[in-house]
Amino acid sequence: MSWIFLLLAGTGEMFGMLFLKLSDGFRKRIPTLLAIVSGGLSLYFLSLSLKELPIGTAYGIWTGIGSVGTVLLGILLFNEKASVQRLFFIGCIIAGVVGLKLVS
Structure with missing residues (x-):
């Protein structure tokens, strides 16, 4: 169950970002509220995952899910650059996350 909590935490981090x-510097109320709720849920699920997982592993995977997911959302939703170099380094993050899972 701790891995599911960690996946939910990473997803919450991604949507929080x-x-x-979308909050435009906290000027738009609904996206601001959703950012706060997503961030809070992310931390909550991360705390649940830490009951069983090592902190270094959980934190690395949490930030990896959040980072990769946020970059991909930026590419898909905000037309951010999807260069070969950028995709290569996303692959490096994914490899690191997989590696952390394998040694846990």
Whole structure:
């Protein structure tokens, strides 16, 4: 169950960043509220995952899911650059996350 909590935490982090972008510097109420709720849920699920997972592993995977997901959302929703180099380094993050899962 701890891995599911960690996946939910990473997803919450990703959506928290999306809503933070949409909040326009906290000027738009609904995206601001959604950013706060997403961030809070992300931390909550991360705390649940830490009951069983090592903190270094959980934190690395949480930030990896959030980072990769946020970059991909930026590419898909905000027409951010999807260069070969950028995609290569996303692959490096994914490899690191997989590696952390394998050694846990």
